[in-house]
Amino acid sequence: MRIVQKFGGTSVGSIERIQETAKIVCMEIERGSEVAVVVSAMSGETNRLLALANAMSDNPTPREVDAMVATGEQVTAALLSIELNKLGVRAYSFSGAQAGFKTEGNHSKARISGVNGDHLIKHMQNGDVPVVTGFQGVDAAGNVTTLGRGGSDTSAVALAIAVHADCCDIYTDVDGIYTTDPRIEPKARKLSHISYEEMLEFASLGAKVLQTRSVELGMRYNMPIHLRSSFKLIEGTRVSREDSDMERAEISGVAYNRDEAKVTIKGIPDHPGIAAAVFGPVASADINVDVIVQNISVEGFTDLTFTVPRNDYKPTLEVLNKLCKEMNAREVNGDDTVAKVSIIGVGMRSHSGVAKKMFEVLAKENINIQMITTSEIKVTVVIEEKYVELAVRSLHEAFGLETA
């Protein structure tokens, strides 16, 4: 087996944690695996470096911020290598540049365009352990670039692909993906397997355990990802291509997100282009729109409702109030106490069956559904925030999620 292991900031946050992490690497080697490691900066270090840059200038040069911030992972990679050598493992730290991570795009949010894994493969075949800095690379001109927050997950999956690893193990402070949030539903069950598509849905909702880009990359190259805890060495959740032969439940889990607000612009004179007229200015204000519902036009007027992150509620109302006058719409109103609840599952063969059951369960609990949206593997409803726990527990039970 050839494994790429990724350890985040809390797993390398202190001398003691680095020592624990080194033990995990050694255990994998003792199992006979060839191992490469990807590390983040020690927790807090990236913020310390950013604070220095911001102390220097209100608008620090992006190229130089990247050059500074990239040193955080370089220190961790060297420290872990020192510890591994102490334990008798031939480990070598590599910066993004040394490891062959090529990037394109802007500083602080570069994208990996390729990884030359050849020399790392040689190291691994020789029994050496490359310890590679996550989150960084170099662009075509040789400038140091960073991938943006959370980019280390993506680095790890990209490296796993480049060295033809059998799996990319992402060690973190949770031990996997659950059928729902165990803080709300104690009967929540850890999923042993999940598809990339489901993981993407979970990631875009509450479960912020894997960076979306890393999952997309794994999906594109079919690289299995094992999401697991660096505190408890037990099986976590394996993310892989859906096995069509696999007997599997229709539904994987119930996700929710409280960080929602809903706005409505009412009585818009209906003519082609009104959606563009509304969402253009909203996008220009850097506001991410999520669920959108446009009512059927009545007597030449229509309503448009959509959700935004709760932090963007006030700026969104400001944009819409301005638009309301310009477009001769009737009024704008909103509600920042709503939440999203979603049923996720690639096994969901027909939405209608799942959706019907979902609506029945919520109706039985007297929970009013404000908005509905569906995708291939998800049904989402917007409800009053105060009903979130009740909705999650009822749906978890109704879909039989406490048993595999």
Add this chain to the structure above:
Amino acid sequence: MRIVQKFGGTSVGSIERIQETAKIVCMEIERGSEVAVVVSAMSGETNRLLALANAMSDNPTPREVDAMVATGEQVTAALLSIELNKLGVRAYSFSGAQAGFKTEGNHSKARISGVNGDHLIKHMQNGDVPVVTGFQGVDAAGNVTTLGRGGSDTSAVALAIAVHADCCDIYTDVDGIYTTDPRIEPKARKLSHISYEEMLEFASLGAKVLQTRSVELGMRYNMPIHLRSSFKLIEGTRVSREDSDMERAEISGVAYNRDEAKVTIKGIPDHPGIAAAVFGPVASADINVDVIVQNISVEGFTDLTFTVPRNDYKPTLEVLNKLCKEMNAREVNGDDTVAKVSIIGVGMRSHSGVAKKMFEVLAKENINIQMITTSEIKVTVVIEEKYVELAVRSLHEAFGLETA
């Protein structure tokens, strides 16, 4: 003019100091110069990183220590570049690897084997300011290496040579080289010019303002070095090849070093190879021997006296006591309250005249000379430490050093 400016740890030790340093760079640009900058780590940063490595292991892997420590200068280079960009200068930070510093030899004490300055020259001709990390490079295999403490001076001179600079300005916390230590002789005068050879003698004695290797490199490639203060923007001391047409004083200065101890091994049976037999074990104990005097052999026995750094006094006595028995020598004794005083000057056409005058001056003050050694440009005596101030002041006056 094309100038390489080097700023040490105290010149970049805080946000405020980096801002002052950026102003100095801007002044040089306003004078019409093309400028490249070499920086050290912020004062204290190298020690912080070494402490982390030593917390991890009693014997941290040298390759990884270098990788960690090298990040210190990378942060400074980025911070100074941010500040320069804020002031409207197009500055770009470069790590040792990016700047093209190739090294050979061991980690933590690598030597610069070459610098490819071509792309930095293009930047400078374009009006950009490269800000390069001192103290580091990469070896032939692409591993990050450091040059050892003080190596940033050497980086700066090597870069000046590689980009064909007219001068290498070393900014530090002293404003130049003086005819002697102004704390002992208030009439000490700053030297406006000094030869590489004299600078080497001053550097190997008290004046630890320039790393010896940087002076040797400047001498080999005839690169002028301007040693000056980053606190007072006045002319410092220019180190360059001796101009034979220049009317100059015989003597440049009086240097001294209190950090000395003297040991003697007496009554050694004299036969070929005794020097090797003594200095072999001393060198093996990593003790640097300086002034050596071997007495003329009397009736088949001889005495050997030499000086060592005062810290090495006890270890040296241990080595010699062991040797004394093995060689059937008579006895070992020593004195750790001695000091060296030197007269330095490339203008010193004949030693005998200078030495004669020096001995007369010391005799007049009743200072006993214990050992004497001479080089082409230096006469050194070993005396009792308590006479250092008196000797320095008397010689400074006798050789007329207070007036140019």
